[in-house]
């Protein structure tokens with residue numbers, strides 16, 4: 189798998205070190221609030237798993253799956269819930285846990301849903317932020333790393349469902365997807 193990477197952007201060690209910092213910060217911010225952490229399937233699974241282990245306060249976790257449709261419909265902002273939360277968010281301090289903010293469409297939609305369900309607060313923790321591709325104005329409240337305008341894989345991030353299990357994160361070589369659909373453009 190590593191041979192399919194153009195460059196490694198962040199090693200597993202660098203990612204885990206950053207997540208440890210984020211966990212400490214979030215522990216301080218959410219102390220006494222019994223937050224509900226909402227992971228967005230499937231990409232956020234690794235981040236969620238490592239982040240909650242670095243938060244030393246009582247909390248709950250839940251997961252939601254959101255459809256991305258094709259690229260053309262996606263740019264129109266059409267998204268929908270495939271698997272909903274198990275927990276009621278009414279009155280809860282919700283922290284959305286995402287692997288990456290790209291166009292921002294997924295998060296803009298999810299944040300609206302949670303606000304409409306009467307969450308006491310809704311904030312976003314994203315491991316990666318790719319501000320160069322934003323289509324709607326939305327920023328993560330807590331961000332691990334800002335990444336360039338390139339397609340990245342590893343540590344939960346996939347191309348055609350592959351590479352999620354790569355421990356490092358890097359830019360995918362163009363020849364891997366040449367001939368098929370350019371990912372997410």
Ligand SMILES: O=P(O)(O)OC[C@H]1O[C@H](OP(=O)(O)OP(=O)(O)O)[C@H](O)[C@@H]1O
Pocket residue numbers: 228229230231232254255256286287288289290291292293294295346
């Ligand atoms: O900001 P956006 O342009 O909306 O893109 C970000 C979203 O896209 C990816 O999910 P994807 O739909 O590929 O599902 P996955 O997590 O199962 O890979 C990623 O995990 C984010 O959830």
Ligand code: HPA
Pocket residue numbers: 288290338339340341345346347372
């Ligand atoms: O760069 C990316 N890589 C993988 N999945 C993604 N979803 C949005 N952007 C990306």
Ligand SMILES: [Mg+2]
Pocket residue numbers: 231345346347
């Ligand atoms: Mg994906």
